[in-house]
Amino acid sequence: MSVGFKAVQWSREKYIYDGVLLAGVTLYILAFIGISYRIEPPKDLPAAIDVRIRAFGSCAFLMLTIILSIGPLARLNPWFRKLLFNRRHFGVLTFAIAFLHAWFMIEWYEAQGNLPNLIAELTKWSDYGKFIGFPFKVIGFAALLLLFLLASTSHDFWLAFLSPPAWKWLHMTIYVAYGLVVLHVALGIMQYDRNPTIPLMLIAGFAVVTVLHLVAGWRERAGDRGTPAGNDGWIVAGVPGSIPDKCALIVSAPGGERIAVFRDGNEIGALSNLCSHQNGPIGEGRIIDGCVTCPWHGWQYRLSDGRAPPPFTETLATYPVRIRNGLVEVSPHALPPGTPASIQVPSG
């Protein structure tokens, strides 16, 4: 393999993130089990296992709903970016909770000596032709397999090995997994348990995630239409002063990728808007310690040539920039990654 493995880089922020996450999950599960026992104490072991199945299943659904909301929320409001940087740990924990939900289901059959019934249930082929009565456990199992695939490829090794675009395509299957989970619950417990909390939780969760994705996607459309270009194809970004100091304006060639035009005092440079780590939106970041810093995971690049500061070796494509009639213009044609391309503009 051409990609080296590096251990996870822990930081104080990651410890806090994971600590809050673990505490939240533990509290939810304990509260769920505690309240369930208070309302209806389980009469036997299978009933006690059933409470665990519900606690872990509903927890996994809520976690998946939150994970899928973080992306569009971060697009709509930068405050939510602080939830984005360690989202992969959230995803791996969600798989673990979903796995325990499935494990307790097997234990539930075993506690009654009915494990063969599970096999019979899954291999009753006539049920596969029904809508109500479809073997919903198979849908849950398919979702669990997808979550396993995503959790097992969450490490940066797989991100580098597959390349960021291919990794992103793979991880977009989480949407399919979420749809399967909704149907697993809708065709499963919702059919025989009349507790109104179940359809309410399902509908509210799915509606929130869907609306957030549709709204964020709608707002992103304008950025993909392309910025007006001059006769010679150069894209007009605006007067130098319209680019906030240490920040960027994002422009895009029609049909092309976005370009981040940064200003650092009198220096103006244009870089690909795709961070080489996870293709995060570089142009939504800031210049920190003299380097353009990705808002997602803090990867840094020099504005002058798009190279990461030593000892790092990542590079971004740069774009030629010029001043014409007092306006900053950017060529839509990328230079090879790491090519110096920034310019100095007169102050004032």
Place this chain on the structure above:
Amino acid sequence: MRRAHRTAHRMLWPVLALLVGLGLTLSLVMRPPPAPPAAAEEQR
């Protein structure tokens, strides 16, 4: 995200919302009526 990913997002979500929303609605509408208490106890 690349342009292609954003385009795929914009195409995928309305389809997913429609399919899953339809499945969810049908599973609610076609729910069997609640079993009488004795039968419900049996089912557990």
